[in-house]
Amino acid sequence: MSTSSVAIIGAGLGGLALAQGLKSRGISATVYEADSASDSRIQGYRIRIDAQGQQALARVLPPALYQLFRQTASVASTEGRFLDRAGQQANGRQPEGWHRAEQNPDLAPDLSIHRQTLREILMCGLEGSICYGHALEGYHRESEGRVGLRFTHTAEASCRLLVGADGVNSRVRAQLAPDAVPADSGYLCLYGKSALTADKALYEGTNVLFCDGFSAIVDEMRFRQDFTALAAKAGCDGRLTQAEDYLYWALIGPGSRLAVPFGNLSLPPALQKLMESTRPEHTATLPVRYGNPNIAWQPGNVTLLGDAVHAMSPAGGIGANTALRDAADLATALHGKGLSGIADYERLMLARGNAAVADSAIAAARLSG
Template sequence: MKGLHVSIIGAGLGGLCLAQGLQRAGIAFDVFERDARPDSRAQGYRIRIDADGQRALSACLPPGLDVLFRHSCAVAASAGSFFDTGLRPTRGRPAPGWRRTVDEAGAPAGGDLSAHRQTLREILLCGIESRVHFGKSYLRHAPMGQGGLRVAFDDGTALATSVLVGADGVHSPVRAQLAPAAAPEDTGAVCFYGRSAAMPALRRDAGAAGEALCQGTSVIFADGFAAILDPMRFREPLPQLAARLAPGCRLGAVEDYFYWAVIGPRARVGPADAEATPARRFAQVAGLVADWHPALRTVFDQTDPRSIAMLPVRSARQPALWPAGEATLLGDAAHAMSPAGGVGANTALQDAAELAACLAAVAGGYQALPAALGRYEAGMRERAAAALEASAAAAARLAAAMDAADAA
């Protein structure tokens, strides 16, 4: 298909992964992001990339950037542990899809990778910066008489495109037009996450307990909610790493840190107030952990209040359905899910790689556009249905563990 052009709404991980895949296939594209800059707002810190997500990134990124991604991830020294709030080992098991980064002896196991989200986003932006347009908010789209779509933005501009992809997240305006009844539901749970500079203090002052927390992922089961703590320790300064492995790709400096997340029902962790000040959010989380082991409290006490973000947990019952056409969806726009299973971002990356492959078949003249988009959407919905089921099961197991902690 000559003149194929893809417009991607949303410069998150899924949208940028798709853009890299299209660039690799030689397909024209533009990405439109409503945020003014890549770092306009906090969008999370540590993100676990499983084997499926790693394969998707390898399929879309140039080899040099794929190598940079893998080496930019944090280094783990243990397989992770489960504790109660007194840091006593307790029974627990990871989600079935979790593959350990290291084995019980601390040797590399080739499993999941822990990436700093902003670093991964910087890698995904490398080489396509001129095609990513910030400060552009999608307004609507409409079919054109000779095929293709007209996409309008809220600044009064518009463009013609062959394919429109909504990669614009859980509150997707593209989905709102394509499938207005498919908005994900509020589960009643809330997730807080933040970034702590506690690693030096834990190693210096907290003895064996602090050292254990610094070795790998810790899941803490509290009375009615849970927390995840993950030490993010990097091999070498990221700017130097980029200069060595992918000259021309600039990465921001990131000091070693603790990622933490607290998840539980609103009735237990408190209201999800989007307008709360950083100090108010800090106080809310501090109140939840006030009687925890001192080493755990150190992690939360040394969190910059400005780093704390909150989101209500929303999940779709099933992947969104919309009429066949030249507009489609990927990632949370199509199948938002609970973070409990750690599969949402990885499913979005898989969507991106599969859609890029389908569009490459169109560009190469091997398949017509309607058939290619239909093939992508059928595979996406099958994959997403399994991911939604796995995510719901992980959330149920986490809730059961929290209930058990509450009863203890």
């Protein structure tokens, strides 16, 4: 049986950010991931990191890795273009979280980064602390305040603190707060990437197109830097995969509108061409679920962060950013107060998470109205 001070279930962005934050504060942690490898399945493509997400990353990453994050990301258009089917400006439908830079001069511009690139940056220096192929079955209380972990087909483990960062289908949440099952929103998110060969009108910053009962988001991703050289300079030599340029797209709306073949969606011609040019293996469908706002449990040495506790629609663009803030706050709380700081962390995390879930639901309605 292996032992650790902190056991983190899930090697997503939130779990890895927490591991980095704990490492920088001298707290030992082990990350347990059910997947067999970091790149064993598609987990998304473009991700936008807002000013608060950037601040959270700066709190958990060593300066060299934080600089690597910024160097491998491109500055996103925070305003974007909101267009109707005819390509005309559609005003008044921007989600609140999609702030306009000129209205928020004190906020740093959003950064767009390839999700796998950010994961690899967050994994730098943690290679000996991530255990792949460890699917959690459940946990149990042990003597002296420890938590025992049971995994499918692997050895057991033990820790002083268990953190569920294992996403919307969290096994930790299912045992800690079994009645707080995430709700099916009825929405779907279809996403993918295509080569930069589509209509060049789609390349101008971030484009949001309002279609018939759903919206399409199209964002150009260009990587002008040599990742290998940048990684070597940051001390992450050979561990950063070069991302190729691509056009990211996502469709967000009710499942009743999107659960049909692309050819039946009545898309604008440029968008239809983009869909048809996308290889099937570069697309994925994500059912949108919302975290239960009434979730509650007795504070102790089992806690949650990110989608494991407050899953939300990607329409607001704040899910990953909220998880990163959770990770930074939890690392700070544990460093300052140890286990006694968990209750304060949970109060802040739950309030922030519930507000983010509500905001994302409003954003989804605006993008689908």
